[in-house]
Amino acid sequence: MTSPASPIARTLRFYEAPIGKKAVMALSGLVLVAFVLGHMLGNLQLYLPPGPDGKHALDAYAEALQHNAPLLWGARAVLTLSVLAHILSALQLAQLKIAARPIPYVRHTPIASTYASRTMYWSGPIVLAFLIYHLLHFTTGQAHPNFQPLQVRANVINGFSVWYVSLFYIAAMAMLSTHLYHGVWSMFQSLGLAHPAYTPKLKLGAKAFAVLIAAGNISMPLAVLTGLVK
Amino acid sequence: MRLTLNIWRQKSPVDKGRMVPYTLDNVSEHMSFLEMLDVLNEQLITKGEEPIAFDHDCREGICGSCGFVINGVAHGPRRGTTVCQLHMRSFNDNDELFLEPWRAAAFPVLKDLIVNRSSFDRIIGAGGYISAPTGSAPDGNAILVPKPESDMAMSAAGCIGCGACVAACPNASAALFTSAKIAHLGLLPQGQPERHSRALHMVAQAHEEGFGNCTNIGECEAVCPKGIQLENIARMNRDFLTGAVLYRDPQAEAGAG
Ligand code: HEM
Numbered sequence: 001m002t003s004p005a006s007p008i009a010r011t012l013r014f015y016e017a018p019i020g021k022k023a024v025m026a027l028s029g030l031v032l033v034a035f036v037l038g039h040m041l042g043n044l045q046l047y048l049p050p051g052p053d054g055k056h057a058l059d060a061y062a063e064a065l066q067h068n069a070p071l072l073w074g075a076r077a078v079l080t081l082s083v084l085a086h087i088l089s090a091l092q093l094a095q096l097k098i099a100a101r102p103i104p105y106v107r108h109t110p111i112a113s114t115y116a117s118r119t120m121y122w123s124g125p126i127v128l129a130f131l132i133y134h135l136l137h138f139t140t141g142q143a144h145p146n147f148q149p150l151q152v153r154a155n156v157i158n159g160f161s162v163w164y165v166s167l168f169y170i171a172a173m174a175m176l177s178t179h180l181y182h183g184v185w186s187m188f189q190s191l192g193l194a195h196p197a198y199t200p201k202l203k204l205g206a207k208a209f210a211v212l213i214a215a216g217n218i219s220m221p222l223a224v225l226t227g228l229v230k
Numbered sequence: 231m232r233l234t235l236n237i238w239r240q241k242s243p244v245d246k247g248r249m250v251p252y253t254l255d256n257v258s259e260h261m262s263f264l265e266m267l268d269v270l271n272e273q274l275i276t277k278g279e280e281p282i283a284f285d286h287d288c289r290e291g292i293c294g295s296c297g298f299v300i301n302g303v304a305h306g307p308r309r310g311t312t313v314c315q316l317h318m319r320s321f322n323d324n325d326e327l328f329l330e331p332w333r334a335a336a337f338p339v340l341k342d343l344i345v346n347r348s349s350f351d352r353i354i355g356a357g358g359y360i361s362a363p364t365g366s367a368p369d370g371n372a373i374l375v376p377k378p379e380s381d382m383a384m385s386a387a388g389c390i391g392c393g394a395c396v397a398a399c400p401n402a403s404a405a406l407f408t409s410a411k412i413a414h415l416g417l418l419p420q421g422q423p424e425r426h427s428r429a430l431h432m433v434a435q436a437h438e439e440g441f442g443n444c445t446n447i448g449e450c451e452a453v454c455p456k457g458i459q460l461e462n463i464a465r466m467n468r469d470f471l472t473g474a475v476l477y478r479d480p481q482a483e484a485g486a487g
Pocket residue numbers: 022023025026027029030032033036086087090120121123124125127128179180182183184186187188190191444445446
C-alpha cells in the first residue's frame with residue numbers, strides 16, 4: 001500500500017521542476033506587479049493639493065497607512081515573501097540556464113526576441129539594488145540627507161532635489177519598466193494561459209502597462225527637479 | 231559565388247574543437263547548403279584532409295536529421311526552412327559564414343557539426359506515446375475529434391525533432407520540442423488517459439537531461455522549420471501545473487489484481 005502524497009512532498013515535487021519554479025516566479029511577480037501599480041497610484045497623490053486642514057494628501061495617506069498596522073505589516077509580509085520567492089526561483093533558474101549551455105556560440109544572432117526579454121536576468125537584479133536603496137532612502141531614511149518620519153512629501157521633495165539621486169531613480173524605473181515589458185505577459189504564458197485571440201492583446205496590454213508605470217514614476221523626480229512640485 | 235566558411239571542427243566528443251576557416255569558389259546559387267558542403271568535402275578529400283561531418287538524411291526537410299547554426303541563426307537565414315532545404319541563393323558573393331553545431335549540455339558534440347540528440351529520444355520515451363489496445367484496427371471515425379483540436383494537434387505533430395529550438399534558445403531549453411509532443415498527443419481523445427502523467431514525466435526528463443528552462447522569449451518559434459508555436463508551451467505548462475496539483479498516488483485497495 002502506498003501512502004498518499006504529503007503536502008510537503010507534493011510541494012517539493014512541484015517546486016523541483018523548472019515549470020514549478022517558473023510558476024512561483026510568475027505568482028510572486030504578480031504580487032509585485034500589483035504592488036508596483038498600487039504604490040505608484042498612492043504616490044501620485046504628490047500632485048494633489050492640500051486638504052482643508054492644510055495637510056498634504058500624500059502625508060495624510062502615509063499616516064493612514066502607518067496607523068493601520070494589520071494592513072501595513074500584512075502587506076510587508078506578503079511583499080517580503082514574494083520578493084524572496086521571486087529571487088530564489090530566479091537564482092535557481094539562472095543556475096540551470098548557465099549549466100545548460102557550457103560552450104557559448106561564436107556567433108549568436110537573436111531574430112525574434114525583444115531586448116527586454118533577453119535582459120530579464122539583468123533588469124531584475126538592478127531593480128533589486130534599487131529596491132534596497134529606495135527603502136533606505138524613503139522608508140528608513142539612512143540614505144536620506146534630511147529624513148523626517150511621516151513627512152513624506154517633504155522627504156520626497158528634498159530627496160529628489162539632488163539631481164543624481166533623481167537620475168538614479170529615473171534609470172531604475174526604466175529598468176523596472178523593461179522588466180515588466182516582458183514579465184507581465186510572460187507571467188501568463190508561464191502559468192499556461194495563452195490563446196491566439198487574447199495573447200496579442202495581452203502582450204500589447206503588458207507593454208502599455210510597463211510604459212505607464214515608467215511614465216508615472218519618472219514624472220515625480222522630474223516634477224521636483226523642474227520645480228513643478230515645491 | 232565565393233564564400234569564406236568558418237566551420238567548427240572537432241575530432242571526437244573529447245576533442246576541444248575550434249573554428250577553422252575555408253574558402254570555396256564557384257558556388258552555384260542553385261545548390262542547397264548541404265550540397266555546397268558536399269563540394270567542399272570533395273575538395274578536402276582530394277587534398278587528403280578529413281571531410282566535415284554533418285548530419286543529414288532525407289534532404290527534403292522532413293526527417294529532422296540536419297541542422298547547424300549559420301551566422302548565429304539555427305538552420306540559417308530563411309524562416310521555416312531546414313539547412314537541407316536552404317539554397318545558396320539566400321547568400322551573396324563574398325559572404326563570410328560561421329557554421330557551429332547546436333550548443334547545449336544535453337546535445338554533446340560527436341564530431342564537427344554533429345551532435346548527439348538521444349536526449350530527445352529519452353524525453354519521448356518518458357511519455358511521448360499513447361497506450362492503445364492492440365488487435366484489429368479500430369473503425370475510422372469511431373472516435374470523434376473536433377476540427378479545431380485536430381488542426382492544433384496536426385500542427386504540433388509537424389515537429390521533426392531537429393533541435394533547432396534548443397539551439398536558438400538562450401537557456402538551451404527543450405520547451406518547444408517537449409510541448410509540441412505533449413500538445414500533439416494531449417489534444418486528441420486517444421491521448422487523454424496519460425495527459426497529465428505525460429506532461430509530468432516528459433518535463434521531468436527534459437530537466438534530467440540538462441536542458442534549461444523557458445523564459446518565453448520566442449527565439450525557438452522563430453527558427454522552427456515547421457512553425458511550431460509558442461502556444462504549445464503554455465499548454466505544456468498548463469498540463470504540467472494541473473497534473474502536479476491534482477496528482478494522486480495509485481491506490482490499489484479496491485480492484486487490485
Ligand atoms: C518590483 C519588482 C519586480 C516585479 C514587479 C517583477 C515582476 C516579474 C514578472 C511579472 C516576471 C514574469 C514571470 C514569468 O515569466 O513567469 C518576472 C520575471 C523575472 N524576474 Fe522579476 N520582478 C521584480 C523584481 C525582480 C527582482 C528583484 C529580480 C532579481 C533579483 C527579478 C528577476 C526576475 C527574473 C530573473 C525573471 C525571469 C525572467 C524570465 O524567466 O523570463 N525580478 N518578474
